[in-house]
Amino acid sequence: MALRFSTKAGTLAGLQERLTSARIAPLLSFTVRDWQVGRQACLRDIQGRLDAGPWIVRSSCLREDGVQASGAGAFLSVLDVNEAGLESAVEQVIASYGDANQADEVLIQPMLSNVVRSGVAFSHDPNTCAPYRVVNWTEGRDTASVTGGLGGRLWQQAAHSKVPPPPDMLPVVTLLEELLELFEGVPVDCEFAVTREAEGEVLWLLQARPLILPARPESEATQADRLENIQRKVARGMRPHPFLIGQRTVYGVMPDWNPAEIIGIRPKPLALSLYRDLVTDSIWAYQRHNYGYRNLRSFPLMPHFFGLPYIDVRLSFNSFIPADLDEGLAGRLVDHYIDRLLSEPTLHDKVEFEIVFSCYTLDLSQRLERLASAGFLEHELEAISSSLRKLTNRIVHPKDGLWRADANKLDTLNARREALLASNADPLERIYWLLEDAKRYGTLPFAGLARAGFVAVQMLKSLMTVGVLSQADYDCFMGGVSTVSGQLARDRATLDKATFLARYGHLRPGTYDILSPRYDEAPELYFDWTQRPSVPEPVQPFSLTLPQMREIVKQLESHGLQPDPVGLLDFMQAGIELRELAKFHFTRNLSDALALIAQVGAQHGISREDMAYCDISVFKELHVAAANTSDVLLRSIEQGKARHAETLKVSLPPVITRPEDVWSFEWPETAPNFITQKQVTAPVVGSDDREILAGAIVCIPNADPGFDWLFAYPIAGLITAWGGANSHMAIRAGELGLPAVIGAGEVLYRRWSAAQRLHLDCPGRCVEMLA
Template sequence: MLELACSQTGCDVAMDGSADLGSNRTRVALGTKAETLARLKPLLSKSRILDLVYFTASEWRADERALLRRIRESFAGCRLAIRSSALIEDTSDASMAGAFETRLGVPCCDVDAIRDAVLAVLASYQGDPANQVLVQPQFEGSSVAGVVTTRDVEFGVPYYVVTYDDQSDSTSSVTAGAGDVSTLRVHRAVPDVGSKPPFLSALIHAVREIERVLDRSDLDIEFAMDGPHSVVIFQVRLLATKRTWKSSTIADVSRGALALRSTIGALLDRRDAGIHGSRTALSNMADWNPAEMLGATPRPLAISLYRRLITQGAWQDARRWVGYQRMPRRDLMVIVSGRPYIDVRLSLNSFLPQGAGSKASGTLVEEWISRLSVMPDQHDKIEFAVALTCLDFSWRDRLASHPESCAKMDRFVDALRSLTARALDTTAAGSLAQAEDAIRPLAFSSWSSGLPSREHASAARIEALLRICEARGTRPFAVLARHAFIAESFLRSARERGAISPERTDAFRRSLATVSQRMARDSCAVLHGHLAPEAFVADYGHLRPSTYDINSPPLANREPAEFMPTSARDDGWPEPFHLTNRESRGLSLLLRENGLAPRCAEQLLAYAHRSITGREHGKFLFTRVVNEILETIAFLAERKGATRDAISHLTVQSILDLDTHTDASRLADLVQAGRRLHEVARATPLPSAIFAATDVDVVLEDLATPTFVGSQTVSGEVAVLSPLHSPGNICGKIVAIEQADPGYDWIFPHGPIGLVTRFGGANSHMAIRCVEHGLAAAIGCGERAFTRIARSHRAVISPATQSLMPLDAG
């Protein structure tokens, strides 16, 4: 037996993520699965390896009886785990994970069962007599089990990646790809990982000890625990993906990690004159929800275009237009390691009505951020679950947590009542009508008259389109969107107060004649020969899955088979909705209670109808201009010899400078720099919501509470969609989309039975669409749940029980 001495001192970790292994240490060599465990077993103090027996195929054939006796004597009274330990497993070129047989729970008292298990393992090999069989006692009583890699598998960046199951007692759910598993990432430089989850500290200490003994930081380790401090190691092998890592990405992420905590700390603690609140939080799903609209790691062009059109100024102009307070002009979106986040404090300040008073405003912003920090899974629902953005029917409950609500909050309530009354004004003097008038020109082909054609693409044309989109598109659309949120607040609170039932609220939403329903009808008309395909494309061809992504072709550039259904049913226009006498009286009473009379229930429903349909129509219109901007950029890039993929790595400003300041060599350098930045964004783990600088040390999955839509439970096959690929037939299937925007409206005529999205909020585009079409949905379910569904063959959505579950493992 190999005997080595090894110091048991703690493992120092350098800021670049490399382990300081010390000097004068003997490096333990990795061997087969069994050999590695045998060599490590006497050297580990922070974890343990179960007793083991291993032997070669030739040794088994030479003396099967002796080996069976040895196994029974070594593990008397135990159930056994009999596993492969082949020469071609666990190498630097390939792990061969799961390629060979494993038998668990083999009774030690049953010689025939042991023999059968060993023979099954040997039969799974290719016949090399040096291949081994590993026998250990079956581990019982697991409280958590999983896999740790000491580097990110895809990029090799310096993070421990822990995938674990703490919901069952299975030790194989992670490796088998089944069960309710979670993933977290820990930067290698973090000396103290804390106690969330409680097992993490002991596990990382155990892993660091193994790294030190082996003098390696490229390991894949299977583990289980039967208590918060008791780690059992099942397997240690090399990461077989190392050959695909890029040293430049590892270096860039390592350097960026040094400054990441201080950068985020500065963003969170920054104080701005005229902005209430002593601290902020960052969220990729709050307010204008960049994760839903752009994806978790969008490219520079998409980010900069979204910033120019919305978060740089249009969002703020729209809030003032509706009646919210004036604020210092600020960009709502900040970029952290190439990823877009919303400044939550700015967002919450923008929801304060004019005349609210400084004391109440400061108190409320502090309270709202504190509330969000204790329920971070609501960060995509701040307008409904955190802030109070209009005087809906539940406002008293929302302010009940403030002891000073009877004093300085009175001014805030009066200001919010005044804002709400102005918002409900549907006359020509109101902001709703003004926004409708402002965006209406985009409904006509003449909106682009006077501009040179797309084929004569130039920076001047792009700039002109950007200005048109801001003035006639995103700014009035942002007003319409705010009205739709106010309308949704009233509908929700009316339901909470019992004035209208959830079923009747859904019936109202289904009565809305929206763009999506018109598109579904027109699809049927094309299918039945009543509408020319060219006419359909002329109207809807600008829509693209992922509105701001130049690499996602619009419908006009796709084959009709990708978006036109092969069969569809024309359900006609939706049935009109009429309030019952009881509903009308209840809503009118609530309006009077809020001091919003003389408006009646019918006027409130008319406002909601107009706001919600106006928002969807406005989105449809302004995305015409967004599409024209992207296609013009594509033409300009082609003239410069660049592809769409290449140009997606440039910012809008860099593209505007192409005509006069950028030669081919400079363009190539800019594209390469953009690619590198995007690679860093993809490789750097970040949480979806950030409340403290230390949140980037241990990064949990973006857990979210889904918004469930519908009432009927549905189950079926899962079809995963992406902006670039069509899954074929989705009729009768549950569609899974990471981020769903208007470009995916084409799915509804194809007859899906359900929808699951990773990103999206309660009032998101797809939430509204699913209600309109009577589709069961789980909107914004987060990374963990979405990954489970996307990897499954079948799933079930139950809005009634608020559950989303895979039915099998894919």
């Protein structure tokens, strides 16, 4: 006979005689009416039927653990209660009910001792409704920290996983499966603890209740079919390839062109297809080859698994190998890079800084010692060094540097856009050419300038390593960089609304997301126009001392690098500034195209929300074919909605190191990027809390440049879930001297964004939750 969920006490009592996969501590319960008419009898009952304290006095209210609302955390439980405090504890629990029902209950159980692990477990993912067994736990007895969203480790596994759970998770999964069976498949949410007893570790069930889901969960068989398809795709991609060096690959959401930061981990089809078209299908490889790296053209960098975008890391690592490097040595280098990432997956958002050698720097010989330790020979290290030196000299040359030609293309982009928008071209033709130009004169030079910006930062850091610059010099240099974001803050303080929006109105949080309003589409959403912010302090340019200039001359000559000290300084500043400027200009083409896409949809009675599900390829088709626009769009939207519905049901780890990872994984805590050498303590808010942004640490999901409007407010600090050490927001925070944690990762971001107050200690690389 199936069990039915009841009150907390009733459900546990019903399970006591039938549950075999976990123990339930002895329990006693009574109603509010029982307490009110026979308090002393209740107290005698507790002391007579339960072992001597300490006890836990728990809520068991009719308004919690229901099939319509869980009421989780709404009522009080009192821990470590002794005989003297028992009456008071019961009163406190009943008082937490507010207007108590006479049938509400109070539950008393002995406190568990020797607790080594505790947490919560779900039979289904509470967010996606998919049949994943999800366990969130901490080492120790405090389940409140995880039920309140404030911490713990997070592991999940598909229902029909082909991979067994780790030993410490197996008992919890077995408990979930038994609860599903006892309650006839009703999704379940439970709290558990593990104690260390003489016979070993023992699992205890503390609570079981129905898991309230926003939609009906799909079948476990449907999930299994989908994950089998992903596993096969991952396995195929991990084989050797005749046109690639490296024996295998890894997939990640943050290496290289970091899709998690730019479009998110579950983008809608329009955003996903736009990013592929503008960057990751071909532009990325075209730029790398232009700059002297291996030719990877025709290799799409970003596969997706049912709509979840990943970077093929073997492709990325191939593309950072100088084109003139010996094939055998290049292959060993790629394999070494992949092995390093496998051993330290938390470096997946720092591959260029911590794993790959993609340019020459003044401290390269010290950094190459890692390769010597891995068995690379002296002549091989010299070959790598020589190739990187030639490649870097081509990039940074004071007159003929590759970045200069890329910078000039931005003028062409702007001129062509203005001519196109002033013409009689219809919306479909405008969309086509805005995006074509965005690639040729926008994302292609942006990719080159981003490479120059990376080389600039690497060179700047190497000047610190060899002792030419101090940390204070580095901070001063970065603070003196003049970026678009800094100019935006200054212009917000001085320009009138119309002029400001004419200049910056195309920006939007979520650059590729048609559902994110542009600044000029919703100006009141982003800015308080009733008051003008104060003018930021002017940027103070950094200058070298004479001894520093002499030392740089010595260093450059000894390393065979071409620029003079002034030229090197100019390159480093231009590299960082032009990267941001290029992004500003190409996103205007993209943003205008998205506005026109919404306009075309409206002309055919299709909402902006529905247009987010179409694929950008249909606009290329409509440009060349005599097709019915409405039919083509609606067909693409229908297909996109079906695909995205599947996207929402898939969970995958941020780094996939083997095909089996698609079935079972623990969400890793990443190694965040701390920006500046400052500390701050402040309340925590989200970007939607515009009225209380001032003086707060703001949490945003990614380091997208569309969030630049935040800097018009005097925020105290910044935390992003995704973003690299050289991302837009990292550069911006450095320029402003704003304490920031960029790329916290899913687990830490959830934890910190749920806190009320944080202390950011950037020099100590530490975040402390104060409340």
